[in-house]
Amino acid sequence: MSSELSTITPLSALLAARSVTSHRVSFKVSEDWQQGRTAFGGLLSALSAQAMRDVCGADWPMRALQTNFVGPVGLGAFHVDVALLRQGKNVRQVKATVVQADAQGVEQVCGILLGVFGTGRPSQIPPRRPVQPPVALNAEAATSLPYIPGLTPNFTQHLDFRLAEGAFPFTGGNDWLTRYHLRLKDSEGVDPELIAIILTDAGPTPALSQAKTFAPASSVSWALELRPVTNVDLAGLWRLDQDTIAYDEGYANDRAQLWTPDGQLAAFGYQVVAVYA
Template identity: 50%
Template sequence: MADFIPLSQLLAARTRDGDAVRFEVSEDWLQGRTSFGGLISTLAVQAMRDVAGAGWPADVQLRALQTSFIGPVAQGPVQVAVRVLREGRNVRQVQAHVQQGGETAALLLGVFGSERETTLPGLAPAMPAAGRGPDDTPALPFIPGIAPNFMQHLDMRWAEGGLPFTGTDTWHSRIHLRTKGEPQPLPLELLTVLLADAPPTPALSRFKRPVPASSVSWELELRPVAHELPADGWWRIDTEALAAAGGYVNQVSKLWSPSGDLAALGYQVVTVYA
């Protein structure tokens, strides 16, 4: 099995050349013939921060991220070219072009914004109860050759819904999750992006045999987390397939922080090859 390279180590080894940032993707972050989509988006956000965000005020946060997955990102070097599209008083829009071997692999648009003065009252939804807590749910062993490589970096425990390829009659899942093997806490912004793309589509639970699936597009809306978070705390992501036809699944997810804050909303189009 490939060496285990924590995300923090992968990020620390990045290099910058003008408006581009280069990363080296290791085999343990693959998902089939491509890299884990959450990793690709996380690298792109880091590149946006490196190139565009150096002089931004501290309160500028990633508010939205739109990702189109265009081609595979294999093991090896990958380049993220960054371009600032607009920099307003409160909102900054930044494009990231992910390339490997001269081919476009992904295009992303990040929307970064600082807080505004407002008379609008706050609205903070409460995290609904799950069927089981993380301590009541056994950890899934990582089995090389069966589970995607990147899964060795995550501890995921199903509270509701069926595991992939178990023939379960369901269109939703609630999953407790956290990272494994990180020597130091990841920045909250990057951790949110990474975890928000971690769960498989609930549609895979309906099959009784392994079938491939991949994300085509992903829109993520991030929310400010109000509470301090424990480094090893359990996050939870709730995913619901809203519609499915012609091999495509439209789904929505909600990522909750260990303190119960709504950290992100995700909307995704997933292809299922079966």
């Protein structure tokens, strides 16, 4: 078996191939971006964010993105229907609905997203910018996570994953946290905001490290908050800090923080993950 799929489609190519018709933006997902029977959730959220920008404007940074994963998005074409809910002087709120036709040609809702865009403005309150905490292993010493067909999701071929703290999934460890150095391999020409969305969702729930055998997991809902960052080295390694705050009855409640290669806080999120173990 080949260690990689024969066709690898960079994120920039997926974005370049999209089509925009009024309030609908259409994309086509290739097999290398799959996560089990659905497309990788971080990719779907990033593409939906791009659709919001296409329809409602890309002049303001995204401040928050809430995603409900309703159903799987299979191979081939899917559409993002965008609606502007409200725009004020500083804040724009946008809804995106991901749909894909089933075998009978009937469009099914696969995801519902709410995006909040906000322009910056002067404030009498001084900035408060978090400092990135230290991690056990630097990028050079961290253990790389390889792509293993049939075990690791297809989309991980697009990522350079290096474990700095915690344990890999299915190793029967005692950790409820993971710390990764990571980057998108094919990031050239991609907006850092979209990269941040993808990378914040890239790591599996730390709860899976407690499992001793393979067990699938699926995101149910995801609340992401983004911070505008500057001068991002697209070829550099970001850092993803994840913690499982609570786990019971097959559901993990996770928190994540994403830092740019030079230590700026780029995003933090909260996620409910269903674990089938």
